[in-house]
Amino acid sequence: MLDNRSIADLLRRVAAVFEVTDTEIFRCRAYENTAAAIEGLDIPLKNLWEKNRLDEIPGLGPNLISHLDELFKTGKVKHFELELKKVPAGMFPLLQIRGIGPKLAYRISTKFALNDPDLALKQLKELIDKNQLLGLDGFAASLQEKIKKSLEQVSTQSSRLLLSQALSISEDYLIYLRRSPLVNNAMPLGSLRRKVATVGDIDLGISSSQPAKALKHALAYPQIKTVISAGESVIRVQLESGYSIDVKSVLTSDWGSLLQHYTGSKLHNIALRNLAKSKKLSLSEYGIKNSTGKTYHFSDENSFYAHLGLAYIPPELREDQGEIGTALKNQLPRLVELLDIKGDLHLHSDFQYPSSHDIGESPLKDYLIKAYEKKYQYLGFADHNPKFSELSREQRKKILEKRKNYLITQYLACENDVKISSIKLLIGLEIDIRRNGDLALEPDLIDLLDYAIISVHNSFDLTEAENTKRLLKALASHPKIKILAHPTTRILNGRQPIQADWEKIFNYCAQNQIFLEINAFPSRLDLPDDLIREAIRLKAQLIINTDSHIASQLDNLCYGVWTARRGWAEKKHLLNTLNFKDLQSVLNCNY
DNA sequence: GCCGTTTTCGGCCCGACTGTTTTCAGTCG
Numbered sequence: 001m002l003d004n005r006s007i008a009d010l011l012r013r014v015a016a017v018f019e020v021t022d023t024e025i026f027r028c029r030a031y032e033n034t035a036a037a038i039e040g041l042d043i044p045l046k047n048l049w050e051k052n053r054l055d056e057i058p059g060l061g062p063n064l065i066s067h068l069d070e071l072f073k074t075g076k077v078k079h080f081e082l083e084l085k086k087v088p089a090g091m092f093p094l095l096q097i098r099g100i101g102p103k104l105a106y107r108i109s110t111k112f113a114l115n116d117p118d119l120a121l122k123q124l125k126e127l128i129d130k131n132q133l134l135g136l137d138g139f140a141a142s143l144q145e146k147i148k149k150s151l152e153q154v155s156t157q158s159s160r161l162l163l164s165q166a167l168s169i170s171e172d173y174l175i176y177l178r179r180s181p182l183v184n185n186a187m188p189l190g191s192l193r194r195k196v197a198t199v200g201d202i203d204l205g206i207s208s209s210q211p212a213k214a215l216k217h218a219l220a221y222p223q224i225k226t227v228i229s230a231g232e233s234v235i236r237v238q239l240e241s242g243y244s245i246d247v248k249s250v251l252t253s254d255w256g257s258l259l260q261h262y263t264g265s266k267l268h269n270i271a272l273r274n275l276a277k278s279k280k281l282s283l284s285e286y287g288i289k290n291s292t293g294k295t296y297h298f299s300d301e302n303s304f305y306a307h308l309g310l311a312y313i314p315p316e317l318r319e320d321q322g323e324i325g326t327a328l329k330n331q332l333p334r335l336v337e338l339l340d341i342k343g344d345l346h347l348h349s350d351f352q353y354p355s356s357h358d359i360g361e362s363p364l365k366d367y368l369i370k371a372y373e374k375k376y377q378y379l380g381f382a383d384h385n386p387k388f389s390e391l392s393r394e395q396r397k398k399i400l401e402k403r404k405n406y407l408i409t410q411y412l413a414c415e416n417d418v419k420i421s422s423i424k425l426l427i428g429l430e431i432d433i434r435r436n437g438d439l440a441l442e443p444d445l446i447d448l449l450d451y452a453i454i455s456v457h458n459s460f461d462l463t464e465a466e467n468t469k470r471l472l473k474a475l476a477s478h479p480k481i482k483i484l485a486h487p488t489t490r491i492l493n494g495r496q497p498i499q500a501d502w503e504k505i506f507n508y509c510a511q512n513q514i515f516l517e518i519n520a521f522p523s524r525l526d527l528p529d530d531l532i533r534e535a536i537r538l539k540a541q542l543i544i545n546t547d548s549h550i551a552s553q554l555d556n557l558c559y560g561v562w563t564a565r566r567g568w569a570e571k572k573h574l575l576n577t578l579n580f581k582d583l584q585s586v587l588n589c590n591y
Numbered sequence: 592g593c594c595g596t597t598t599t600c601g602g603c604c605c606g607a608c609t610g611t612t613t614t615c616a617g618t619c620g
Contacts, residue, residue: 024592027592029603034592058593059592062592062593098618101618103617104617142611232607261605266620272604273604273605274594274603278597283604285605285606
C-alpha cells in the first residue's frame with residue numbers, strides 16, 4: 001500500500017544507499033528531508049498527487065515529483081529499484097535500530113551476507129549472541145552491547161504514544177525536576193510542545209544557573225531504568241515504563257534559545273537557519289551568532305524570533321508549512337485559544353435505551369458542574385441514534401421523546417446545585433451514516449431535534465469514490481444536519497482514516513453551513529491538522545467537540561484546541577466560540 | 592536533489608554524544 005509512511009521509508013532507503021555508495025551527501029539530505037515532510041502529512045500524498053499539488057510540499061522538486069509520479073502510476077520507481085539493488089537487502093531493517101546508521105548497516109549486511117530483509121534482524125541477533133560482530137574492524141564489545149540493547153528495544157517497541165499519554169508521563173518527570181532548587185524552568189519540548197497527535201520520544205528542557213549539575217538531578221529520577229547516554233548538556237534515559245526521554249539543560253539566560261531549538265520541528269529549524277544564513281547569522285541552542293562571532297543570548301523565545309525579524313511563531317505552527325514566510329510578513333493567524341470555547345455539542349448522556357453504540361455514564365448534573373467551571377454557555381447532548389434494524393419507527397420515536405423528557409427533567413432538577421440559567425441545554429443526536437449513505441433515523445424524527453450530528457461508525461472498507469458519494473448523500477439528506485463528526489474515523493494507533501475526496505466534501509459543507517467536527521477525543525483528533533487547514537482554505541466552518549461519555553472528559557477539549565491550532569484555525573472559524581444567541585441563530589433552533 | 596530578499600550556480604543547519612579515536616567518523620535530533 002502506498003501510504004505516506006511507506007513512501008517515506010522508501011525514500012529513506014534510497015537515501016541510505018546514496019550514503020554508502022558515495023553519492024553526494026546533499027542528495028541524501030534532499031531525500032531524507034522529503035521523507036520527513038511526507039511523514040508529517042496527514043493527508044495521503046496520493047490525494048495531493050491526484051490534484052497535481054505535490055509541488056506544495058517543501059523540498060519536493062521536479063525530479064522527485066517525477067519519481068513519485070511513476071510510483072503512483074506503476075507502483076514502482078525504476079531508478080529507485082536500481083539504486084536499492086546496489087546493497088544487500090538485509091541492510092534496511094537494521095536502520096531501525098538506534099545506533100546503527102547507513103554506514104554500519106552496510107558493513108554488517110555486506111560482511112555477513114544479510115540478503116533477506118525478513119531474516120536480517122534475527123540474523124543480527126544470532127551474530128551478537130555468537131560474538132561475531134567483533135570481527136568487524138574497530139568494533140569493540142561495548143558497541144556490540146549497545147546494539148544488543150537497542151535491538152531488544154526494537155522488538156518490544158510499541159506504537160507511538162498518544163499526545164495525552166506522553167503529556168502525563170512527562171508531567172510526572174517535570175514535577176520531579178521542578179522540585180530541585182537548581183532547576184529554574186522545566187518544560188516539554190519537541191513534538192510534545194508542538195502538540196503533534198502522537199509522540200515518539202519525549203523531549204524535556206530545563207534551565208539552571210548550573211546546567212550540568214541540574215542534569216545530574218535529572219539523572220537521579222527514580223523512574224529511570226537505564227541511562228542511554230549522558231553528557232554535559234543532554235541526557236537520554238529509558239524509564240521503567242519503557243519510554244525514552246531526552247532532557248536538555250542550559251543556562252537560564254539561554255532558555256529562549258533552547259526552547260526554540262528543541263521545539264523544532266527539524267524542518268522548521270532548517271528553514272529558520274536558512275533564513276538566518278541569508279542575514280549572515282547562525283542559529284543554535286545557545287543563541288544567534290553574527291558574522292563577527294558575537295553570540296546574542298535569549299532568555300525568552302519572543303526575542304529570539306524578533307531578532308530574526310519575525311513575529312513569534314506558536315509552537316503548533318512550526319512544521320515548515322509556510323509559517324516563516326507568513327511571520328516575515330507579520331500575517332500569522334491569531335490562533336484559537338481554550339478560553340474562546342463557549343460550549344460543547346457532542347456529549348453522551350446516561351439515558352438508558354437500546355442505543356446503536358455506547359452510551360454515556362455521567363449524570364447530567366456532573367456535566368453541568370464541569371461546564372460551569374469552564375464558563376460554558378451551552379451543552380449539547382448527542383447520544384447515538386436508537387438501534388436501527390431491531391426497532392420499529394414507533395419504538396424509536398418513543399425513545400427519543402422519553403430521552404428528551406429525561407434530559408429536561410434532570411436539567412431542571414439541578415437548579416439548586418448549579419446556576420443552570422447560565423448554561424443552556426440543547427438536545428441533538430448523533431446519527432449513523434449507513435453504508436449506502438442513508439441515515440439511521442427517519443426524517444420526521446430528525447425534525448424533533450435541535451440539531452443533528454452525523455458520523456460513520458461502520459463499513460470502513462469503502463473506496464474513496466464510494467465514501468465521497470456516501471458522505472455527500474448523507475450530508476444532503478436533512479436540513480437539521482449541522483455537524484459531520486470525526487470525519488475520517490481514524491483511531492490513532494488503531495484504525496486508518498477512511499479515504500474520501502475531502503475537497504468535495506469540504507466545499508459542500510462550506511456552501512451549506514455544515515460544520516466539520518474537530519473531535520477532541522485523544523485517540524481520535526479528527527479532523528487531523530492537515531485537513532483542518534484544507535477545510536479552512538476551502539472556507540468550511542469547524543467545531544471542536546469532546547465526544548464525552550463521562551463528565552471529566554470535557555477536559556479533553558484542550559486536545560481539540562491544540563489540533564485546531566496546528567491546522568491554523570482561528571476563533572472565527574469555530575462554531576462553538578459563538579455565544580449562545582448567535583449559536584442558536586446559526587443552528588436555527590428555538591430554545 | 593532542491594533552491595533563491597545578495598545567487599538560476601553554488602551553496603546546502605548546527606551541535607551533542609559515543610566509541611575508539613590521539614583528531615575524527617558515525618549517528619542522532
